[in-house]
Amino acid sequence: MVQIKSFRGIRPDKLLAKDIASLPYDVLNSEEARELVQNNPHSYLHIDKSEIDLDPNVPPYDLSVYEKAKENLTLFLDKGWLKKEKKDCLYLYELTMNGFSQLGLVTCTSIDDYLNGDIKKHELTRKEKELDRIQHITYCNANTSPIFLTYRENTTINDITQQWIQEHDVEYDFVHSYEVRHKVWVIDDQIVIDQLVQLFKEDVPSLYIADGHHRTESAVKVGLNRRNQIGDTPDAPYQSFLSVLFPKNELHIYDYNRILTLTVTEEHLERIANYFYIAPKGKKTYKPKKSHEFSMYYQGEWQQLILKEKFLIKEKGTLKLLSAALFQKYIAEKCFNITDIRTNQQIDFIGGIRGLNELESLVDQAKASIAFALTEATMDDLLTVADNHEIMPPKSTWFEPKLLSGLFLYDLESN
Incomplete structure (x- = not known):
């Protein structure tokens, strides 16, 4: 059985969500990213691919790249483009493409579940790509993008999440790259949060990495390093990593x-x-x-x-x-x-x-x-x-x- 937890998310100001949101760092090269951010100072690529704000001759894994990511994240927070939630929440994230939708639960998952094999992988990783994200997480002091996880569908979980989106206002709703519609809801009701946490603990035996093996390995290694440096405090934030959990029947390969x-x-x-x-x-x-x-x-x-x-x-x-x-x-x-x-x-x-x-x-x-x-x-x-x-x-x-x-x-x- 798997552990999930609510958290105080850092997320965009509602009016800036579409401008800030970006494609993942690993589906764009630096040249494509530089082109995408032209005339958009709010793009998250300034944080996720911060080499775009440096001389093109700077090596992609140079320490100055991670220093720039940290600097840009601080800038986004100082300007109020990104804001930290005042209380622990969960989130629902729906993506719709070509008439098909998938609804995921944004949460934090346990590094121990990964180490114990309850979060399962299907790919190997490359050390240089792991190190890149380790540096990025370490300098930013944050999981800067979520891991894409899946699980065998559960009717009760589905009923709760569907009821929430039907009864509550959407927080973000916009169309982005490739005509994909993105919608986000905030779950801020502690009773519902507790229900979902308990359901995953009792009824979901395993999670599976769909996409993001390098980010997972990196997040886990940062957590283990902080355990060694700071101590194995059970509720410390570095004991978990940011994830989005989708039922497998809604996903398409x-x-x-x-x-x-x-x-x-x-x-x-x-x-x-x-x-x-x-x-x-x-x-x-x-x-x-x-x-x-x-x-x-x-x-x-x-x-x-x-x-x-x-x-x-x-x-x-x-x-x-x-x-x-x-x-x-x-x-x-x-x-x-x-x-x-x-x-x-x-x-x-x-x-x-x-x-x-x-x-x-x-x-x-x-x-x-x-x-x-x-x-x-x-x-x-x-x-x-x-x-x-x-x-x-x-x-x-x-x-x-x-x-x-x-x-x-x-x-x-x-x-």
């Missing part, structure tokens, strides 16, 4: 496709033919339908690849049958000798929200030599892999819509 930038040779194509049945599909985009099926775009043409039975029969279990796992083994490794897709510079990853036309465009413009479309994992796949204490291949899941940053912060010093 998109495909996460691959492009290669290496020179494709006849030997590469012969290897593909050795492992796959190949069927030409012409110039019209073709989306694969099963995990052992891929679409390949090369030299202006689409082709269907189906893994041959003699290889497929060897793969057992949810993890090995994921499209990303089959791609890694039979295409990346066996056909192109790419053994570590986390670090290899000849492979890149394209979120399915951008569509198959994006793959065509990248190849046609010679920004990639060949592209592969995969099938998306399911939420049940993710939970099964995590429950089995297994790790998905890198870049297996792409969630949309993205949670915006800047709507909620968690102060680690005085909460």
